[in-house]
Amino acid sequence: LExxxxxxxxxxxxxxxxxxINPFDLYALEEALRLKERYGGTVSVLSMxxxxxxxxxxxxxxxxxxxxVLLSDIxxxxxxxxxxxxxxxxxxxxxxxxxxxxxxxQAVDGDTAHVGPSLAERLGVPHVSCVTKICELTDGxxxxxxxxxxxxxxxxxxxxxxxxxGKGINEPRYPS
Numbered sequence: 001l002e003x004x005x006x007x008x009x010x011x012x013x014x015x016x017x018x019x020x021i022n023p024f025d026l027y028a029l030e031e032a033l034r035l036k037e038r039y040g041g042t043v044s045v046l047s048m049x050x051x052x053x054x055x056x057x058x059x060x061x062x063x064x065x066x067x068x069v070l071l072s073d074i075x076x077x078x079x080x081x082x083x084x085x086x087x088x089x090x091x092x093x094x095x096x097x098x099x100x101x102x103x104x105x106q107a108v109d110g111d112t113a114h115v116g117p118s119l120a121e122r123l124g125v126p127h128v129s130c131v132t133k134i135c136e137l138t139d140g141x142x143x144x145x146x147x148x149x150x151x152x153x154x155x156x157x158x159x160x161x162x163x164x165x166g167k168g169i170n171e172p173r174y175p176s
Contacts, residue, residue, distance in 0.1 A: 009077060019049070021056045024104025027165050030172040031134065032102050033064045039137060041099070042066045046091050048076055048084055062175040069095060085118035092123060099159050100142070105130055105166035113164070120162035127162040128155050132169055 021029070032043045045060040047053050048071040057068035071091050079087065092098065101123075103116035113129065120127030128144050135154065136143040143156045144163060 019052045019056050021059060022104050022107050024106055024166050026172040027167060027169050028102040028104045029060055029063060029065065030170045031165055033173070034170065035100070035134070035137065044069065044095055046088060046095065047071070048087050048091070059175060063173060081112055081114035081118055085115050085122055088115070088119050089122035101162040103162065103164045105164045116162060116164040123162070125160050125162055126157045127164070128157060129164045131163045131165050
């Protein structure tokens, strides 16, 4: 794989490069689909990126998401995590009310793990990062677990909320 950078804008040249769903986001999508199967509800997928990201959104729909929204603008090129969380928060607010947002722990191309927590802050909702298990989900709150260097933490948080997940929470399904 050859990576090219536009010398004028200092952004990646993505033309001709196949877009794939961020692996951590696949775990988030799978967990959302499992919650939908168990409790009902709607799974909406929101992404920010260039137009070719629409293919990854189609994949999310084929896996079972109910709807998908792409935020795409040339001004988003090279956005840092703060700008990304700002755009995503605007997108979430435009979509409407929600009970739970599940984000992949981090993007493999940035590796910062800042977008999920920053998005929660912008939306004014509680968040827990690196969730490994959703233990309970009821009207008004949820209980989650995450692994820390001291062992397993169990955390209760009120809804609406945001969690980030990664490998280990589930095994993502394949498109049908």
